[in-house]
Amino acid sequence: MQPKNNAYGARRDFGHGDDFTDMEVSRALRNHGSLYEGLATDVTPTSMHFLLCHFDIPVVDVGQYRLSIHGRIRRPVQLSIDEILKMPEQSYAVTLECSGNGRKNFHPRPKSQPWNDTAVASAEWTGCPLGPLLEKLGVEIDASEILFTGLDQGVEVDEVIKYERSLPIDEALRNGVLLAYAMNGQPLTPPHGYPLRLIVPHWYGMASVKWLRSIEVLDREFHGYYMDKAYRNKSSEDEPGAPITLQKVRSLIIPPGVRYRHDGRRLLKSGPVTLQGKAWAGRQSILRVEISLDRGRSWKDAKLRKSSSEFSWTSWTFPWNAERGRYEILSRATAADGSVQPTSATWNYLGMENNSVQSLSVIVE
Numbered sequence: 411m412q413p414k415n416n417a418y419g420a421r422r423d424f425g426h427g428d429d430f431t432d433m434e435v436s437r438a439l440r441n442h443g444s445l446y447e448g449l450a451t452d453v454t455p456t457s458m459h460f461l462l463c464h465f466d467i468p469v470v471d472v473g474q475y476r477l478s479i480h481g482r483i484r485r486p487v488q489l490s491i492d493e494i495l496k497m498p499e500q501s502y503a504v505t506l507e508c509s510g511n512g513r514k515n516f517h518p519r520p521k522s523q524p525w526n527d528t529a530v531a532s533a534e535w536t537g538c539p540l541g542p543l544l545e546k547l548g549v550e551i552d553a554s555e556i557l558f559t560g561l562d563q564g565v566e567v568d569e570v571i572k573y574e575r576s577l578p579i580d581e582a583l584r585n586g587v588l589l590a591y592a593m594n595g596q597p598l599t600p601p602h603g604y605p606l607r608l609i610v611p612h613w614y615g616m617a618s619v620k621w622l623r624s625i626e627v628l629d630r631e632f633h634g635y636y637m638d639k640a641y642r643n644k645s646s647e648d649e650p651g652a653p654i655t656l657q658k659v660r661s662l663i664i665p666p667g668v669r670y671r672h673d674g675r676r677l678l679k680s681g682p683v684t685l686q687g688k689a690w691a692g693r694q695s696i697l698r699v700e701i702s703l704d705r706g707r708s709w710k711d712a713k714l715r716k717s718s719s720e721f722s723w724t725s726w727t728f729p730w731n732a733e734r735g736r737y738e739i740l741s742r743a744t745a746a747d748g749s750v751q752p753t754s755a756t757w758n759y760l761g762m763e764n765n766s767v768q769s770l771s772v773i774v775e
């Protein structure tokens with residue numbers, strides 16, 4: 411049944427058919443997106459930063475807490491938070507994006523955390539740079555990967571597992587990788603990884619392990635559920651697929667005007683307006699952002715303003731003299747390596763890496 415239009419043409423569809431599964435609803439209640447309006451500031455307030463937790467949030471007694479660093483390292487240590495706080499400190503904004511961001515734009519919908527496009531944010535993180543600390547402790551010559559393990563655990567398929575992921579040694583030692591104990595100038599909140607988490611700039615969010623319990627230097631490849639089964643771009647359940655690594659080129663529009671509560675379309679007064687948004691591309695810088703006001707028939711360049719942090723998104727602006735009418739507004743970013751956001755991304759079984767252009771319906775009165 412087609413929903414009826416009201417005076418402004420807003421559909422009032424109270425949702426029949428294509429119901430969300432219990433699993434999707436419970437994940438959506440545990441985790442939330444950053445909201446489109448949350449993109450308005452360069453640094454995302456903590457309460458508007460998206461959240462993704464697989465299991466129960468660990469309750470940590472910070473007096474008892476120790477970070478274990480061991481494996482192929484000359485001086486293994488058990489560090490308290492006080493000891494980590496005394497180490498050299500750095501702060502910068504980092505754009506984190508969940509690899510499932512944009513999942514709702516895939517059809518059929520892969521059943522998982524039901525993200526729209528807002529599983530992305532840029533908080534300012536403070537912590538101890540990982541590379542110099544590990545070098546000081548003496549990484550052995552045969553080290554090839556570093557394994558990061560969280561305190562959280564739960565049942566995946568039919569086995570109790572911990573959240574843990576490895577990084578190739580070169581990636582883990584790279585400038586920017588942080589053992590973070592503060593977010594926007596405050597101690598981490600429990601959902602964001604209190605008391606200590608990893609921050610890996612430019613990678614999709616799954617690499618930034620929260621509630622860090624241990625760091626193990628390995629001389630072999632690590633295999634685990636979150637390396638081999640989850641976080642893969644695969645066409646079917648059985649296909650191994652490609653591992654998810656660096657963020658792809660993407661942009662979003664901060665919605666102008668006011669919102670139709672029922673379907674998220676925007677209502678705008680006619681006259682001059684500055685469209686604004688963000689763009690990012692992992693390790694690549696943003697070369698250009700183009701805006702289309704006519705559903706992709708024609709494009710014009712937006713103006714870019716580079717972020718103060720090399721690890722954070724680029725802001726863009728686009729002046730528009732909005733005349734009465736209906737518009738489908740799109741933004742499309744191009745990265746320095748020439749990669750461009752696709753009109754639609756290739757469907758994959760887990761709904762990963764959907765960096766297709768966002769489309770925003772705007773009615774100008």
Ligand SMILES: Nc1nc2c(c(=O)[nH]1)N[C@H]1C(S)=C(S)[C@@H](COP(=O)(O)O)O[C@H]1N2
Binds near residue numbers: 462618
């Ligand atoms: N220990 C642990 N670390 C984790 C996760 C988790 O469930 N457990 N989720 C990961 C995923 S998938 C993402 S996208 C980011 C989200 O970080 P945030 O919740 O602080 O936004 O944390 C990552 N780190």
Ligand SMILES: [Mo]
Binds near residue numbers: 507508509510615616
């Ligand atoms: Mo994620």
